Amino acid sequence: MDFITAFVSSLNNGGLTFLADFLNNEFNMAIATLALIGACTFVLKENRHLKVLVLTLLLGLAISASIKLIWHVPRPCATVPAKIPCPPDSSFPSTHTIAAFSLVAASLGYASLVIYLPFAIFVAFSRVYLGVHTFFDVAASLGLAMVSYALASAVLARIEGLKHAGNK
Amino acid sequence: MPGINEFERQLVHINLGLACLLMLALIGRTASTLVVSATLIAGMTIMHMKMRGEKILLVDPLIDRFERAHTVPGYGSLWYNVGVLLTFALLVNEAHIASALIILALGDGMSTIIGSMHGTHRIFYNSKKTWEGVLAFLVFSAPAIIFTGWLGVLAIIFAAFVEALPLKIDDNLAIPLACVVVFRILV
Numbered sequence: 168m169d170f171i172t173a174f175v176s177s178l179n180n181g182g183l184t185f186l187a188d189f190l191n192n193e194f195n196m197a198i199a200t201l202a203l204i205g206a207c208t209f210v211l212k213e214n215r216h217l218k219v220l221v222l223t224l225l226l227g228l229a230i231s232a233s234i235k236l237i238w239h240v241p242r243p244c245a246t247v248p249a250k251i252p253c254p255p256d257s258s259f260p261s262t263h264t265i266a267a268f269s270l271v272a273a274s275l276g277y278a279s280l281v282i283y284l285p286f287a288i289f290v291a292f293s294r295v296y297l298g299v300h301t302f303f304d305v306a307a308s309l310g311l312a313m314v315s316y317a318l319a320s321a322v323l324a325r326i327e328g329l330k331h332a333g334n335k
Numbered sequence: 336m337p338g339i340n341e342f343e344r345q346l347v348h349i350n351l352g353l354a355c356l357l358m359l360a361l362i363g364r365t366a367s368t369l370v371v372s373a374t375l376i377a378g379m380t381i382m383h384m385k386m387r388g389e390k391i392l393l394v395d396p397l398i399d400r401f402e403r404a405h406t407v408p409g410y411g412s413l414w415y416n417v418g419v420l421l422t423f424a425l426l427v428n429e430a431h432i433a434s435a436l437i438i439l440a441l442g443d444g445m446s447t448i449i450g451s452m453h454g455t456h457r458i459f460y461n462s463k464k465t466w467e468g469v470l471a472f473l474v475f476s477a478p479a480i481i482f483t484g485w486l487g488v489l490a491i492i493f494a495a496f497v498e499a500l501p502l503k504i505d506d507n508l509a510i511p512l513a514c515v516v517v518f519r520i521l522v
Contacts, residue, residue: 169365170365171365171369271379272379275379275382275383275386276382276383276386276387278387280383284376284379284380288376302365302368302369303365303368303424306368306369306371306372306420306423306424307420307421307424307425309372309375309420310375310417310420310421310424310425311421313375313413313414313417313508314417314421314508314512317414317504317505317508318504320503321503321504324503325503
């Protein structure tokens with residue numbers, strides 16, 4: 168195990184564990200993500216990037232699920248005791264981190280980034296803190312969130328191009 | 336002949352890749368990944384601020400000097416950073432990481448310089464790239480073979496092929512991904 172994973176997973180704080188465990192639950196994470204998107208869309212009145220944000224998020228989840236299906240990496244909690252029960256699926260990539268950083272990637276240049284970025288950093292930290300992912304899992308997931316943003320932008324640019332061609 | 340701005344850009348591109356290689360040798364894969372992750376988050380914040388029209392004292396002169404005209408400030412650097420991060424995080428073997436960094440830094444950087452200086456023969460499936468650029472990519476990526484042998488040859492050829500494709504994804508991301516595919520999936 169790398170020294171960053173060993174250090175972060177050795178930390179122990181009641182409040183932090185409660186929050187990290189709360190977001191570990193997929194349902195809670197989905198509600199938190201949707202609540203943030205809803206708040207940013209309606210309170211900050213930011214809906215211009217909603218298409219790319221939703222597509223980035225969906226592509227990120229699809230990339231994560233596909234990689235987990237074909238590439239099994241054992242979780243760190245398989246060998247070292249974690250703060251929560253060890254999930255049975257692959258450690259790589261971290262779906263939570265991909266989802267959280269997809270919001271960040273799609274919000275570059277928008278005011279909502281100020282809300283999404285601390286959330287994403289906390290989510291990434293919490294995965295290593297709980298002992299269910301290694302530091303490399305979350306670092307690669309940050310990169311994969313950017314890849315899903317690049318793909319979503321390319322797909323939307325292609326659709327826009329086809330629309331323009333159709334209008335002509 | 337490429338503009339001085341483009342030439343300087345490519346020199347920065349090459350030197351950044353070589354600096355990452357040096358960082359890998361000096362502090363190892365784990366600490367390097369942490370540095371690159373932190374740089375990516377800082378870079379995203381800077382790009383975000385520039386997109387919102389804010390002035391950043393130390394960064395603005397660098398963007399004026401090295402960034403291509405009519406592009407989102409920091410766009411190329413962002414994908415370079417993502418590419419390097421994926422290289423560090425996804426490749427376990429340090430020799431593989433070193434090879435991928437050489438291909439990204441020297442191969443991609445020199446192919447742009449040579450292609451725009453001496454490129455006359457356009458690739459039939461991508462009019463923006465030339466055969467001279469592809470040849471430069473293959474030649475200048477050759478030091479990667481020192482680290483990974485025949486596998487390096489395979490990575491260079493595959494990365495050169497991907498770089499020449501008319502993709503809507505930045506080369507700085509496509510090339511490291513091509514290297515990751517060869518080193519991680521084909522091995």
